Amino acid sequence: MKKSKVIILFLFLCFHLFSQEMTLDYLYRYNCQEDGIDHLVTAAMIKEDSVIVGGYPAMALLDINDLTVNGTSDYIFRSENMNSRNFYQKDNYIFVNRHANAAEGSFDFAVVRFDGDVPTVVYESDEPDVFFEKMCIEGDYLYVAAHNQGIWIYDISDPELPLFEGNLTTGFTDAFAVAVEGDSVYVADGGAGLKIVNIENKEFPFIVAEETLETALGTAEAITVRDGKVYMTLGGEGLAVYDSDDISSQEVISTYGFSEDLCWIGDYLAVSTYPGVVIYDVSGNRTPTVAARENWSRRGFDAELRIGCGIAASGDSLLISANWNYLDFYEFKPVGESTQPDINSDTHRVRFSPSGGTKEVTITNNGEFNLQIYGISSTSPQFSVPSPSGILQPGESNSFDIDYTPSTPPGQDMGRILIDCNDPDESPYPIQVFGRTDYLDPEESADDFTLPLISKDILGNYTQDSFTLSDQEGKIVWIGIYASW
Numbered sequence: 001m002k003k004s005k006v007i008i009l010f011l012f013l014c015f016h017l018f019s020q021e022m023t024l025d026y027l028y029r030y031n032c033q034e035d036g037i038d039h040l041v042t043a044a045m046i047k048e049d050s051v052i053v054g055g056y057p058a059m060a061l062l063d064i065n066d067l068t069v070n071g072t073s074d075y076i077f078r079s080e081n082m083n084s085r086n087f088y089q090k091d092n093y094i095f096v097n098r099h100a101n102a103a104e105g106s107f108d109f110a111v112v113r114f115d116g117d118v119p120t121v122v123y124e125s126d127e128p129d130v131f132f133e134k135m136c137i138e139g140d141y142l143y144v145a146a147h148n149q150g151i152w153i154y155d156i157s158d159p160e161l162p163l164f165e166g167n168l169t170t171g172f173t174d175a176f177a178v179a180v181e182g183d184s185v186y187v188a189d190g191g192a193g194l195k196i197v198n199i200e201n202k203e204f205p206f207i208v209a210e211e212t213l214e215t216a217l218g219t220a221e222a223i224t225v226r227d228g229k230v231y232m233t234l235g236g237e238g239l240a241v242y243d244s245d246d247i248s249s250q251e252v253i254s255t256y257g258f259s260e261d262l263c264w265i266g267d268y269l270a271v272s273t274y275p276g277v278v279i280y281d282v283s284g285n286r287t288p289t290v291a292a293r294e295n296w297s298r299r300g301f302d303a304e305l306r307i308g309c310g311i312a313a314s315g316d317s318l319l320i321s322a323n324w325n326y327l328d329f330y331e332f333k334p335v336g337e338s339t340q341p342d343i344n345s346d347t348h349r350v351r352f353s354p355s356g357g358t359k360e361v362t363i364t365n366n367g368e369f370n371l372q373i374y375g376i377s378s379t380s381p382q383f384s385v386p387s388p389s390g391i392l393q394p395g396e397s398n399s400f401d402i403d404y405t406p407s408t409p410p411g412q413d414m415g416r417i418l419i420d421c422n423d424p425d426e427s428p429y430p431i432q433v434f435g436r437t438d439y440l441d442p443e444e445s446a447d448d449f450t451l452p453l454i455s456k457d458i459l460g461n462y463t464q465d466s467f468t469l470s471d472q473e474g475k476i477v478w479i480g481i482y483a484s485w
Helices: none
Strands: 009-011 022-031 039-047 050-056 059-063 077-079 084-090 093-101 106-115 118-124 135-138 141-145 151-155 163-168 177-181 184-188 194-198 206-210 223-226 229-233 239-243 246-253 259-265 268-273 276-281 289-295 311-314 318-322 326-334 343-345 349-351 357-365 371-378 390-392 397-404 414-421 429-434 450-456 462-468
Touching: 022 276, 039 084, 039 311, 039 318, 039 326, 050 093, 050 318, 084 135, 093 135, 135 177, 141 177, 141 184, 177 223, 184 223, 184 229, 194 246, 223 259, 229 259, 259 311, 268 311, 268 318, 276 318, 343 429, 357 390, 371 397, 390 397, 397 429
Parallel strands: 022 289, 050 084, 349 429
Antiparallel strands: 009 397, 022 326, 039 050, 050 059, 059 077, 084 093, 093 106, 106 118, 135 141, 141 151, 151 163, 177 184, 184 194, 194 206, 223 229, 229 239, 239 246, 259 268, 268 276, 276 289, 311 318, 318 326, 343 357, 357 397, 371 390, 371 414, 414 429, 450 462
16 A cells, blocks of 8 residues: 655644643652553542552552652552542541452442551341442431432441441432532432432431433533532433532533543542543632643553543642542642643544554643653554654644554454653553454444334335434434344
8 A cells, every 4th residue: 555645743832722821740650450450430639648449459658758650569458358449537437348259240349447557347237138339428427329229328437337328219210429518418319310318317317309311411420519519420321510408400511521520629629531631620619620630542642441430639729539540649739830742633543444544643642741742553464654753832733643554454453552751640641453354433423324123013024124324313323233043
């Protein structure tokens, strides 16, 4: 195949894609995949220099002073039998929501006491038919979301002996998370949206306001409330904002990706999304505006999955992101104090047809410091790229071509394009490439097609018809392939 001429385009931008007042500078990383197969989904600070991290299948305690810019797998301890999903702290106790039995799909919670750096499990719940999810601690009470079993309330004045106080097990679809303000519990009820539960009498809580499957947007999985406002993640729909005393209307804010979790970092709201972290300024109860944003490739340089899951913060400057295969630490600071570049690309995966061809990729420096490109390489001989070097100033972009030549004889053509640069947490920056593909990625346009249909009426008679994609405009089409004989 004739190679296309490499085209390098420099687009000089005098402003960023959005105005930011703050930024996130990368600090250090815990590489959980170097020792075991942990997939990190949650984290919490327990002391000034210690952080506890959890996921599948283990829980680990880290000394922040041992972490490095390039990442380390060192830990103080690691427990294989704590399949932890979320952490909640009360004094020197951590309440752990855990996936206790993967085979049976059961979720419970445990209480872990820390004596210095030594953990001891002091309590394990015993509700085998209840799937506990995210929790909230307010004063001496623990509030637990329990999917279709609603909400459960425990007295934890003695953290080593939680006492059941009351529950509400009807009226819920899929309670994922809870937040408390005054005598109200705000429940993120999955596909059924937001519900408000009165807990003035904790033995007999009741629903006072609710959205339904018909009125809710997205999938509600994380929630927080502050200063009369409720903030709730909606999965692919973004972030919803409500007045805490009137949920009849909502304001929906883009999160630039599937929203998964949230936390407060000082007076700012941080939202974890599959492709990164977005921090919003919500001061003065105004519409949230982006204060800082960190994007990353959905795959690490060796193709491991990297998606934003849990998020935590310490004080008003340290942000902790549990993104499946890494635990990353960032400093939240004013833009003018940043000393780092931030590489990003207009795509993280490139697909080629079986006949080969050329595709263009654009990389951009979204950081506040010059991005040095040292070179671009390919892990597969079927995909060729230029090897330019140079500097991208903040806001500047650079486009390059990827050429694909199908293998002979036909093989499984795939690989990664690696961009070697001075981005502290994403170098080499990976772009996945796939050859010989005849499928569509999400959001790609499909060519029109027609399929024959054979259907059977209520009398058992078969009729022939056809299905044409263009006739289904405005509809969601699901095509299942079944065999019969």
